[in-house]
Amino acid sequence: MNRTVLDLWVGFFVAIGIAAVLFLALKVGNLSSAHLSETYVLQAKFDNIGGLKVRGPVKSAGVVVGRIVDIKFDPASYEAVVTMNIDGRYQFPKDTFAAIYTAGLLGEQFVGFDVGGDEKMLKPGETIAKTQSAVVLEKLISQFLFSKAADGQEKK
């Protein structure tokens, strides 16, 4: 086979191979959305994070505004410190409330921001003061049972 024709075919092969990798990375995978253009860091401390995972989403009003980058245990206060990368386009007030929600009944857990009314905005690196831990199903059930039992005693 002629060398130029050979080169052409091999070039074509390598080009569509690389195109396939790019297709997988950008269209199938999350490489395009993984890089939020400019981000800043916020922290929040929770008593209990439940099943929250690194790389999980941070949502406000249901829209993904950031990602969880790190979860650590603070040995001084016995709390979980969650570090989040927030999209630089969005600013949140000082009294924003960070809570851990579950998507659906069995879905993944995420951090939800309920925005407050403060004039001042949270600066990069700051810690969100008001947080609500993940709902632990066992605690909820036991609370429900205890309150039922208490109701029953009052009626007697």
Next chain:
Amino acid sequence: MFNPAALLRSLGHAVVERIWRLGFAARFMAAVIFYSGASFRRLGLTLREVYVSGVLSLLIILVSGLFVGMVLGLQGYETLQRFGSTEALGIMVALSLTRELGPVVAGLLFASRAGSSVTAEIGLMKATEQLKAMNMMAVNPIARVVAPRFWGGVISMPLLAALFSSMGVLGGWLVGVVFIGVDDGAFWSQMQAGVDFRYDIVNGIIKSFVFGIAVSLIAVFEGYDSVPTAEGVSRAITRTVVTSALTILALDFVLTSFMFRGTS
């Protein structure tokens, strides 16, 4: 007549033979890598092999990828609709292709399409004493014949696996979205939310790269080691396909257990 000594001897002979072959294969691999300088200095040699084992495998890889994806789309839809979560079709098709089916099935096809032809070529060269003739002319047959074919396979295989996965995703999309009517936006967005580039796609590419090395090495080794007769070459080709398939499946299990442990 029962002769325990002869039985033991034949057992020992078989074991020694296998170990010797394994050692020979290891020395052969070292030699291929040691003499592969020429296949990059004279790039034309390697390019020709990329053409033979890569470009000529395109058709079978693309068509099988499309059909595997279409079958995944049909079967996935059939199962997922029982749970009312047909939007998860995209992530199911994409994850099964990029993690497992892409590298493994492309590797199996590559072994039977390209590996067997490499074995046949080298085996026939040996049978017709072309390799000896090269040695006589002070041309190292490993550097001139074996190494370019090895590297041609190693370069082609990851690209073919990526093409297989891409075609499979398109096939799943074709069946799921175009024929059955799963929501287009949910198909892609669930896929993009669930497929991680580093965790799923890069691990799949690493798998296909390892399979490429294994299949190419088995193919050139079986060809080089074949008995130089018509029957010996045909047996070597059979061994290439069988050994490659078993090696791919076994390696896949080992790699998967290292890569995807269900943590994270």
